[in-house]
Amino acid sequence: MQPLAKLLEAALFAASRPLTLEELASLDPTAGEHAVRAALAALRSAYAEDHGVELTEIAEGWQFLTRREYAETIERAQFALRPRRLSPAALETLAIIAYRQPVGRLEVDEIRGVDSGAVMDKLVERGLIEVVTRGEGLGRPLLYGTTPPFLEILGLKDLEDLPRLEELSVALRRPTPVDEPE
Amino acid sequence: MTGPIMREQAAFVVELEKFSGPLDLLLHLIKEDEVDITDLPIAKIADQFLAVIQDLGLNQAADYLEMAARLLRIKAQMLLPRRLGDDEWEDPRAELVRRLLEYQQIRELVDWLGHAADVRAERFGRGYEAPPPDAPPAPLQIDLNDLLGAAERVISLIPEPMLHRVVPRPLDVEGATAKITALLAAREQFGWSDIVGRGATIVDVLSAFIALLEFAKRGLVTLAQPEPFGPMVITRATPREAA
Numbered sequence: 001m002q003p004l005a006k007l008l009e010a011a012l013f014a015a016s017r018p019l020t021l022e023e024l025a026s027l028d029p030t031a032g033e034h035a036v037r038a039a040l041a042a043l044r045s046a047y048a049e050d051h052g053v054e055l056t057e058i059a060e061g062w063q064f065l066t067r068r069e070y071a072e073t074i075e076r077a078q079f080a081l082r083p084r085r086l087s088p089a090a091l092e093t094l095a096i097i098a099y100r101q102p103v104g105r106l107e108v109d110e111i112r113g114v115d116s117g118a119v120m121d122k123l124v125e126r127g128l129i130e131v132v133t134r135g136e137g138l139g140r141p142l143l144y145g146t147t148p149p150f151l152e153i154l155g156l157k158d159l160e161d162l163p164r165l166e167e168l169s170v171a172l173r174r175p176t177p178v179d180e181p182e
Numbered sequence: 183m184t185g186p187i188m189r190e191q192a193a194f195v196v197e198l199e200k201f202s203g204p205l206d207l208l209l210h211l212i213k214e215d216e217v218d219i220t221d222l223p224i225a226k227i228a229d230q231f232l233a234v235i236q237d238l239g240l241n242q243a244a245d246y247l248e249m250a251a252r253l254l255r256i257k258a259q260m261l262l263p264r265r266l267g268d269d270e271w272e273d274p275r276a277e278l279v280r281r282l283l284e285y286q287q288i289r290e291l292v293d294w295l296g297h298a299a300d301v302r303a304e305r306f307g308r309g310y311e312a313p314p315p316d317a318p319p320a321p322l323q324i325d326l327n328d329l330l331g332a333a334e335r336v337i338s339l340i341p342e343p344m345l346h347r348v349v350p351r352p353l354d355v356e357g358a359t360a361k362i363t364a365l366l367a368a369r370e371q372f373g374w375s376d377i378v379g380r381g382a383t384i385v386d387v388l389s390a391f392i393a394l395l396e397f398a399k400r401g402l403v404t405l406a407q408p409e410p411f412g413p414m415v416i417t418r419a420t421p422r423e424a425a
Contacts (some may be wrong), residue, residue: 016308056305063307071304087293088339092298095291102337111284114349145280154295155302168290 001046004031005039011042018061018152027055059151060158083153094128094150098162102132102143120144128153205285207234212282219282222275224260228253241309252278315417324410332411339375340384351386366403366418374414 001009008024023041025036041061044055065090066074074080086094093116096108108116123129124144132145201207217223217257231253259274276335286376358377377390394416397403406415 017308056418065305065307068301068304071306074306080306082306085303086296086299088296090290091292091295092202097286098295111288112203113205113249113281113285134308153302154298156298156303162309163291163294165287168287 002039002042004028004035005043005046008039009043010038012055015063018059018063018148020061022063056155057157058155059148069119086153087119089116089119090123092147093123097123097129097144097151098146098159099165101145102135103145104135104137104141104143106141108144173175204231204246205282206247206289207231208282209244209286209289219286221277222279222282224275225252225258228257322410329409335411336387337382339378339382340387341381353389353392355389355393355396358386358389359396361390362393362397362403362416365416366397369418370420371415373415373416377416 007027012019014089020034020037021033021040024040025031025033028036031039040055047053047055051067053066053071056063056065057115058065058111067181071082075082092112093108096111097103100107101112105117105120108120120129124131126149127147129144130147131142133143134140141149146159150160156162201210208227208231211218211227211234212222215223215226215230217227217322228250232250235250256274256278265270284366362377365376369376374390377394378386382390394403394405398405401419404417404419408415
């Protein structure tokens, strides 16, 4: 393995969170971004098989993660525990915020048909969403967006990893006249 | 209160707590009936919706009642006569249908996100740290008067604190347990005073407190005290609610 790849391997091993390309590139200022990308690719294929961990692109960065097939055994031994599952209400709220961000509480309430204040407070507390700006409307409402930890708990590389709305099976069926308000 | 009910046409069970809101319940009814969402049989759906929310306890009554009112208004509007081939006619269901379709899309995303989170949860990163326990409560910011006031409030609930006389009065923990069980069945959240009421004896207070601690230990309720020496808030524990 190239020295650069070994350096990246060491850094990724030491870090307890995903490291961005920028952070990784800062390890060796003489190596260009291109070389870092190539080294990461080499590292990933080196771990592609014959290893219990794999190099994963996640939350706009890179991280070594254990392979899925060992989850149960590791958990049974209590070396690590799966995080608590998110409630349906939390997932609903996250889905709306992920696709509509920046979005205010009122719009989330509107779409869900129920008051979402408590759920949103909890999501803020867990760092999965945050206030990103204020709206123009009455009272300049707080507008929320998703955070890197949101990508991390879902195992997403970036927001582009979310399914496109038109890929969903329930594509909004427009042709029927009932479908058009106003 | 939120016990299952059977509906006559198809013997299926509806539990309102299963639904995250009125739109979710509506979608469920639409799916059960296998009707076209864009051509909603509003009268039928409205009746079913009302039947469900009437028979079940409501924790988010306002949201469900608002939807019930909306459904009835649309039902009424649909009954108004209209001229054949009237192009200007605006379908009163349009806005509801739009919201339902939008919400249905969100539900599909929920499935997708839930699956993604499950898959991610099976992969552990380096430097794993156990999820942090809930933050310990902030240190109490109180003075002597708060303490005395709180003590006074508790003592004032006891009509005659006959502390000098030793009477063998066994604690009635079973009785208190039954009372709390009944309260839990009826309400999601209640306060300390709902259990002991006014004019409780010191034995009642102690019994209720021990019973309550037992409930908390078994994870059936969560106890919270929003402010030092403030009234205690007892909430039915619902594991699903953990966000």
